[in-house]
Amino acid sequence: MSRIGKKPVELPSGVTATISGQTVEVKGPKGTHSFTATDDVTIVQEDNAITVTPRGKSKRARQQWGMSRTMVANMVKGSTDGFKRELEINGVGYRAAVQGNVLKLNLGYSHDVDFPIPEGVTITTPKQTEIVVEGSDAQLVGQVAANIREWRAPEPYKGKGIKYKDEYIFRKEGKKK
Incomplete structure (x- = not known):
């Protein structure tokens, strides 16, 4: 049952x-x-x-x-009510901003990442290091958040990258001399 x-x-x-x-x-x-x-x-x-x-x-x-x-x-x-997914950006110089219908991400690459905001989803950036994805379709909100996170997934040594707000990053110890 x-x-x-x-x-x-x-x-x-x-x-x-x-x-x-x-x-x-x-x-x-x-x-x-x-x-x-x-x-x-x-x-x-x-x-x-x-x-x-x-x-x-x-x-x-x-x-x-x-x-x-x-x-x-x-x-x-x-x-x-709608659905909401919050993302956090960690890293020196990493930031996000919404300009029109495009999410601009500075993630340490030699170029800025322009992420077009799909129809049916609203993306806001309350701070430079926070991204909020909202919409009425659960699958679409989750997929857009996953696509944004994919640009720079968090790494285990310093925790740099884009992570979900409620996500725990398992940290590893660095090399020993």
Whole structure:
């Protein structure tokens, strides 16, 4: 039994959901999202909640059960609150700034890195060493944050690079003389 799949997804006020076949469409103040589930699960809307149940006892049906429920829950959360990923820049001379629709990164390369901000995501830099990625699509926010981090992943000796704010960098001891 899926512990995640058993829980119904509550729809807060201001959010509407329409189910047509295996497609769920959620509309809220921050946008509209849709998800098409596989034929292994049944999606039903009762009162102010959406429930997902498996159509069989196969392993695939049970896998799709929890995943489909999580996808619906992420759509509901994204259309009400949105998602946020915070990045931190460590290193001498490393900095970030938003100029128009481009994130400019100085990361110790011989050139500045220009990262175009994709549609559906907003990027802000409260400080020169902080980047905040926000949006209503969980997958897109996470992917954009991962793409920014990829330009200079943190190294284990001094911790220089771009890391998630809640990430712990395992530090190594340097060479001994």
